[in-house]
Amino acid sequence: MAPLWIALAVCSIICSRAAADVGVCYGLQGDNLPPPEEVVALYKHYGIQRMRLFDPNPSALEALKGSGIAVILGVRNSDIPNIASSQAAAQQWFDTNLAPYLNDVNFLYIAVGNEVIPGGDGSTIAGAMQNIQTILSSKNVGGIKVSTAVPMTVLGTSFPPSAGQFSKEVDGVMRAILGVLSAQGSPLMINVYPYYGYVGDPANVPLDYALFRANGTVVKDGPLGYSNLFDAMVDAFYSAMEKAGGSTVSVVVTESGWPSSGKGNVTTPEIAGTYNRNFLTRLNANGTPKRPDAKIDGYIFAMFNENLKPGPATEQNFGLFYPNKQPVYHVFNPII
Numbered sequence: 001m002a003p004l005w006i007a008l009a010v011c012s013i014i015c016s017r018a019a020a021d022v023g024v025c026y027g028l029q030g031d032n033l034p035p036p037e038e039v040v041a042l043y044k045h046y047g048i049q050r051m052r053l054f055d056p057n058p059s060a061l062e063a064l065k066g067s068g069i070a071v072i073l074g075v076r077n078s079d080i081p082n083i084a085s086s087q088a089a090a091q092q093w094f095d096t097n098l099a100p101y102l103n104d105v106n107f108l109y110i111a112v113g114n115e116v117i118p119g120g121d122g123s124t125i126a127g128a129m130q131n132i133q134t135i136l137s138s139k140n141v142g143g144i145k146v147s148t149a150v151p152m153t154v155l156g157t158s159f160p161p162s163a164g165q166f167s168k169e170v171d172g173v174m175r176a177i178l179g180v181l182s183a184q185g186s187p188l189m190i191n192v193y194p195y196y197g198y199v200g201d202p203a204n205v206p207l208d209y210a211l212f213r214a215n216g217t218v219v220k221d222g223p224l225g226y227s228n229l230f231d232a233m234v235d236a237f238y239s240a241m242e243k244a245g246g247s248t249v250s251v252v253v254t255e256s257g258w259p260s261s262g263k264g265n266v267t268t269p270e271i272a273g274t275y276n277r278n279f280l281t282r283l284n285a286n287g288t289p290k291r292p293d294a295k296i297d298g299y300i301f302a303m304f305n306e307n308l309k310p311g312p313a314t315e316q317n318f319g320l321f322y323p324n325k326q327p328v329y330h331v332f333n334p335i336i
Helices: 004-020 036-045 058-064 077-085 087-097 125-138 171-184 194-200 229-243 269-283
Strands: 022-026 050-053 070-075 106-114 145-151 155-157 188-191 219-221 224-226 251-256 298-300
Touching: 022 036, 022 269, 036 058, 050 058, 070 077, 077 087, 077 106, 077 125, 087 125, 106 125, 106 188, 125 145, 125 171, 145 171, 145 251, 155 229, 171 188, 171 229, 188 229, 194 229, 224 229, 229 251, 269 298
Parallel strands: 022 050, 022 298, 050 070, 070 106, 106 145, 145 188, 188 251, 251 298
Antiparallel strands: 219 224
């Protein structure tokens, strides 16, 4: 058996590499969450080097200064129509929410809204994206890419993956969004939850298939075989994007996770931990069967259990940590 110090060193290297390749969403829908400066310290303590922030919260942005953490900064859904209305409105958003932090915070992406469609009016998303991108380019920070995050429900067809297609309701909006992304070389942000795929059809979706634990191919789609539901869901997006004129657009998985409490015997810390550890491992592997060379960046949802999130109890229990900063289960090891 190797000496303990060697084992710890190997673990530290592996965990650090894994943490560098995955981000964690920092949600703020709780009345008992630690202050942002403690949250940033927690990210650093566990070697988590990427964060998704859903809106330009000034306290969180101040805490991120000098941290080196790479950030996806969200635009509130309610702000999108105004930003799309004129370049001046987009400039005001930039001056208020981005400019004061540009020199001290490492911004990777701007996410113009989260899951606006299919339930809301997405007609102004592409215009808002373009207006913000124009400002970024004029300020010589065009390396910050602009996108928007969409859920699996924008797909009218998702099975088999090769049949993936956007619903008629959002097809026009998605074509406009993909046009902006293609022109700017930016990825589409997608929220992918095998948990919902499983609980929506447990009779036909094996739990091991949803948890990355299946042995061998579970779903055969022409020449392609799928051993996990995550890959199938991502490839359904790729197929839909190709049909809508976005064949050159890549993806970033801006949310994925599994609740640890709230409903039945599949929402336990053990199962949630299994999913997220396997998700982390999956992100360090190759691409999907459809695009094997396209490595995927991804973000776990979420850092904390959030007691003010609306909806069923599962919605409040997606966190890796309790609000007291203790792990619900272990995914990342502290940096030694």
